[in-house]
Amino acid sequence: MKNRTDNPMQPEILANAPRCGAKTRSGSPCRSPAVKGRRRCRMHGGTNRGAPKGNQNAWLHGNRSAEAEMQLKELSQANRDLRLSRKLREGRHLTAKELDRVLDEYLRTKAP
Structure with missing residues (x-):
């Protein structure tokens, strides 16, 4: 060999x-x-090419989508309005910011 x-x-x-x-x-x-x-x-x-491109974990659910954020803002505003109306019914003291809110809402509803 x-x-x-x-x-x-x-x-x-x-x-x-x-x-x-x-x-x-x-x-x-x-x-x-x-x-x-x-x-x-x-x-x-x-x-190893490093981390994958893009964020593939970002959209696991729709909790932070633009639509969900808008709904959350509307819900929070409705909650504030309810608490404010309850204060008004009970005759409790309102802060200056709350008084401004009531006045703005009143003027908005009375406008033709």
């Missing part, structure tokens, strides 16, 4: 491939071939 100079388990392409060069735990540079088009091997992040 002839003594071969090239190792069949180590193709020439891999033998001539650029090396990773990342610092290993022993302190020496990594000697694995770098991933094609990358500077590092598969063990040192050559295959």
